[in-house]
Amino acid sequence: MREFVSVAMKTVRVKKGWRFKINGTPSPEIENRLEVKHVAATPSKIPFIKPRLLARSGDQVKIGSPLFEDKKNPGIKFLSPGSGKVVAVNYGPRRVIEEIIIALDADESCETFETVDAKTLSRLDRKTLILKLMAGGVWPFIRQLPYREIANPKLKPASILVSLDSADPFQPSPEVCYNNQRSFFDMGVQALRKLAERVTIIQSAKNRSIDWLNQLVTHQVLGDYPANDPGVVLYHTRQSPADNHAWYINGQDLLLIGEFLSTGLYPIQRVISFSDGTIENSKHIKTRLGIKLNELYSSHENMDHLRWIVGGVLSGYTSHADGFLGMYETSVMVIEEAQKSEFFGFARPGSDKLSNSRTVLSALSSAPLKVNSDMHGEERPCINCGYCAKICPVDILPQFTYKSIYADEIEEALAHGLLDCVECGLCSFVCPSKIELSELLIDAKHMYRREINQGA
Amino acid sequence: MLKHIEIYLRSFFDKNRHHFVDGGKYKKLASIFEAVETIFFIPAIRTKNAPFVRDGLDLKRFMSIVLLALVPPLVFGIYNTGYHSLQAGGGNLTFFNVFLNGLMTVLPLIVVSYAVGFFWEILFSVIRKHPISEGFLVTGLLFPMTLPPTVPLWQVAVGISFGVVIGKEVFGGTGRNIFNPALTGRAFLFFAYPAKMSGGSVWVAIADTASSVVNAVTGATPLAMTALAPSFKNIETMLSSAGYTFLTLFVGNYPGSVGGTSALCCFLGAIILIVTGVASYRIIIGGVAGLLISSFLLSLFPSVSMNPWADINPLYHLVAGGFAFGIVYMATDPVSAPGTDRSKWVYGFCIGMLTVLIRVFNPAYPEGVMMAILFMNLFAPLFDFIAIRMRVSRRIPNV
Numbered sequence: 001m002r003e004f005v006s007v008a009m010k011t012v013r014v015k016k017g018w019r020f021k022i023n024g025t026p027s028p029e030i031e032n033r034l035e036v037k038h039v040a041a042t043p044s045k046i047p048f049i050k051p052r053l054l055a056r057s058g059d060q061v062k063i064g065s066p067l068f069e070d071k072k073n074p075g076i077k078f079l080s081p082g083s084g085k086v087v088a089v090n091y092g093p094r095r096v097i098e099e100i101i102i103a104l105d106a107d108e109s110c111e112t113f114e115t116v117d118a119k120t121l122s123r124l125d126r127k128t129l130i131l132k133l134m135a136g137g138v139w140p141f142i143r144q145l146p147y148r149e150i151a152n153p154k155l156k157p158a159s160i161l162v163s164l165d166s167a168d169p170f171q172p173s174p175e176v177c178y179n180n181q182r183s184f185f186d187m188g189v190q191a192l193r194k195l196a197e198r199v200t201i202i203q204s205a206k207n208r209s210i211d212w213l214n215q216l217v218t219h220q221v222l223g224d225y226p227a228n229d230p231g232v233v234l235y236h237t238r239q240s241p242a243d244n245h246a247w248y249i250n251g252q253d254l255l256l257i258g259e260f261l262s263t264g265l266y267p268i269q270r271v272i273s274f275s276d277g278t279i280e281n282s283k284h285i286k287t288r289l290g291i292k293l294n295e296l297y298s299s300h301e302n303m304d305h306l307r308w309i310v311g312g313v314l315s316g317y318t319s320h321a322d323g324f325l326g327m328y329e330t331s332v333m334v335i336e337e338a339q340k341s342e343f344f345g346f347a348r349p350g351s352d353k354l355s356n357s358r359t360v361l362s363a364l365s366s367a368p369l370k371v372n373s374d375m376h377g378e379e380r381p382c383i384n385c386g387y388c389a390k391i392c393p394v395d396i397l398p399q400f401t402y403k404s405i406y407a408d409e410i411e412e413a414l415a416h417g418l419l420d421c422v423e424c425g426l427c428s429f430v431c432p433s434k435i436e437l438s439e440l441l442i443d444a445k446h447m448y449r450r451e452i453n454q455g456a
Numbered sequence: 457m458l459k460h461i462e463i464y465l466r467s468f469f470d471k472n473r474h475h476f477v478d479g480g481k482y483k484k485l486a487s488i489f490e491a492v493e494t495i496f497f498i499p500a501i502r503t504k505n506a507p508f509v510r511d512g513l514d515l516k517r518f519m520s521i522v523l524l525a526l527v528p529p530l531v532f533g534i535y536n537t538g539y540h541s542l543q544a545g546g547g548n549l550t551f552f553n554v555f556l557n558g559l560m561t562v563l564p565l566i567v568v569s570y571a572v573g574f575f576w577e578i579l580f581s582v583i584r585k586h587p588i589s590e591g592f593l594v595t596g597l598l599f600p601m602t603l604p605p606t607v608p609l610w611q612v613a614v615g616i617s618f619g620v621v622i623g624k625e626v627f628g629g630t631g632r633n634i635f636n637p638a639l640t641g642r643a644f645l646f647f648a649y650p651a652k653m654s655g656g657s658v659w660v661a662i663a664d665t666a667s668s669v670v671n672a673v674t675g676a677t678p679l680a681m682t683a684l685a686p687s688f689k690n691i692e693t694m695l696s697s698a699g700y701t702f703l704t705l706f707v708g709n710y711p712g713s714v715g716g717t718s719a720l721c722c723f724l725g726a727i728i729l730i731v732t733g734v735a736s737y738r739i740i741i742g743g744v745a746g747l748l749i750s751s752f753l754l755s756l757f758p759s760v761s762m763n764p765w766a767d768i769n770p771l772y773h774l775v776a777g778g779f780a781f782g783i784v785y786m787a788t789d790p791v792s793a794p795g796t797d798r799s800k801w802v803y804g805f806c807i808g809m810l811t812v813l814i815r816v817f818n819p820a821y822p823e824g825v826m827m828a829i830l831f832m833n834l835f836a837p838l839f840d841f842i843a844i845r846m847r848v849s850r851r852i853p854n855v
Contacts (some may be wrong), residue, residue: 022509238852243852307502307508309508313508313509314506314509315506316508335508337502341466341498342497344497346517353512354512357513357732358733359517359518359734360512360517362512373503373509374500374503376510376513377510377516378494379587380590380630380631381629381632383591383790384795385518385790386796386797395847397795397847399795400795400840414854416848420854425507430513432513432514432518433514438505439505
């Protein structure tokens with residue numbers, strides 16, 4: 001096979017990170033799971049928005065009817081991923097809207113939007129395009145670094161980064177997602193070029209099976225998780241502080257934008273990867289936005305002892321069998337809950353223990369291991385072992401940064417690179433004192449964001 | 457068998473837990489209950505925040521690896537103590553007998569160190585309502601291994617008390633201490649009771665069969681010997697004429713502190729620590745480099761060659777005295793060492809260099825490594841501060 005390498009393609013080497021050693025990597029096999037009874041929108045999983053409902057319980061909605069909008073930015077609308085009746089609006093603690101559930105009709109109808117072809121798109125001005133994407137409900141797929149909120153349409157970023165895949169093998173693989181999707185992808189990229197001068201397309205150097213896609217890639221990435229994260233690539237490629245203002249989008253979401261522009265319909269399908277730790281069940285599933293998790297997987301046993309994780313074991317969120325897939329998430333994983341205390345756990349050689357350190361016997365082999373949701377130890381004071389700094393892909397020193405956060409030295413934390421944090425979770429993962437480093441850094445980021453927004 | 461013990465212990469802890477929770481009889485002692493339980497069981501705690509899967513390494517395992525790495529010098533130290541005690545006192549030098557004799561001397565030191573140290577640990581944990589940290593498992597063993605075998609047990613108790621309370625707890629406990637607690641305790645004994653901590657008569661213990669009181673006979677350590685007799689032109693000849701060849705020093709079969717004589721065993725321990733990644737190889741290699749380079753440079757200056765340690769083959773510095781033990785087990789204590797990679801190199805190098813400087817220029821304290829490490833502990837935050845400032849200035853800011 002001929003290797004296409006575009007002239008401008010750069011290679012980004014990320015030395016730090018973690019190579020997954022977890023059982024049940026999804027196979028490239030793809031299964032369709034499009035026939036479902038319910039779908040839902042999950043406003044509480046969308047960062048930093050204040051949702052205002054536009055549909056009530058009992059209303060009839062079509063695919064593409066507005067369900068809610070952001071109070072702070074009313075132009076940003078979120079559309080219904082299904083056609084049918086709104087059967088429930090579930091609230092969480094402090095009246096957070098957790099999910100808006102729609103019972104689907106037998107034959108679904110769609111709202112239609114004006115279609116655009118490549119020629120008309122090239123003539124559209126930036127502002128009209130943005131309004132179009134906002135009205136079509138696909139604008140929220142474009143997000144903004146460093147806080148990862150929905151891109152602010154009033155700003156112009158230095159660049160937009162598109163990450164096609166992840167170094168997390170439990171995320172969908174590009175050969176499954178992008179096969180035969182070239183027209184939508186091209187349309188999406190063309191739209192992004194209207195939004196920013198620079199469009200960076202990131203792919204892992206290992207995933208190079210689709211030729212037309214390889215030609216579009218501007219940066220190939222060598223490295224372990226989370227090397228392909230847009231934040232990591234930005235950190236390793238930026239030239240000046242101005243580059244920090246960047247937007248990013250997941251490659252699959254870019255397909256949705258392309259699809260929306262080409263077809264004039266609100267897109268509702270996506271490929272996700274599913275894993276329950278076994279070979280038989282772990283695969284890719286073509287499904288709908290907002291699917292109920294137990295429609296993806298149901299085992300015959302009692303499922304109470306299972307933990308449902310949406311969006312990756314290291315950086316996603318915990319859900320449950322009756323939960324729904326969030327709009328940004330592309331992976332679902334089911335692992336065992338921590339059940340049983342371990343007798344003389346510290347003295348065992350650890351041939352089945354997952355660890356990034358070399359203190360366990362399993363470090364000698366690269367064989368994948370079974371995992372559960374156990375902390376594997378209790379919280380202890382930081383002993384400055386430096387494991388977190390050794391793995392941080394953006395060279396933060398979490399063991400010092402979290403102490404400056406505790407001491408309210410936010411300036412110091414920012415100087416360490418707090419806002420470069422890509423929220424990958426590796427520092428918490430490796431910490432032998434079981435300190436929630438990643439949580440602390442993310443909270444500090446969010447607090448800082450709140451403060452500067454209040455000041456403005 | 458093991459399964460039965462596990463089930464029995466599990467039900468024991470589950471049955472008695474209610475005494476130690478809110479409203480229970482012994483609520484104040486909750487941290488003791490927790491500490492005892494977690495010796496046997498790593499509790500199943502579910503992850504609340506991402507990441508939902510966590511590394512199998514915890515602090516207990518981390519500290520157990522250090523204990524494992526301490527086994528070679530400890531076993532050798534017990535044998536060595538017994539050997540010199542029997543040799544001086546006259547006795548049957550079979551392996552078993554020697555080992556048993558050494559154990560009789562060393563075990564009480566360890567037991568007292570652990571018992572008194574844990575008393576303070578528990579006291580502070582109960583008052584602060586903190587869990588008891590595993591760090592003391594290492595401190596409690598490191599401390600007696602740095603002592604001469606003849607040290608009175610009450611001094612062990614006083615030393616470890618000073619080390620734990622002043623060296624660690626007053627700073628806020630594990631993870632917040634500036635100095636290595638075990639070395640702090642040793643330094644306290646060294647200056648408070650010099651008669652029992654240095655000189656020519658403390659390094660060999662012989663058991664008086666009648667009263668089992670530990671007595672001392674003369675048997676100078678190689679370092680002390682060279683300090684006492686600096687008129688020798690060639691220290692190597694002097695050492696080997698006293699029976700201390702390079703090989704003896706390397707293997708460690710000479711009178712000295714309980715665990716610190718054998719460079720070979722410390723080397724084995726260093727391999728365990730470096731292979732498992734528990735100790736920083738940067739500190740160890742930096743320290744060895746600092747020692748060798750500075751002693752080599754010193755040997756180039758003719759003016760200092762009046763001092764016996766100045767123009768010795770640098771390798772002798774490596775194997776003599778407690779340097780190997782100190783650099784492998786004490787200097788690598790992550791809490792009191794710096795946390796950034798570059799400063800670890802500098803920190804290790806400075807320890808090696810200071811050890812040589814103290815040995816060469818201050819023969820009154822032939823054992824320089826203790827002071828070198830404590831002194832560099834003091835500098836560790838400064839090294840980190842400089843290293844972090846350098847990193848920050850190289851970074852493209854993002855605010």
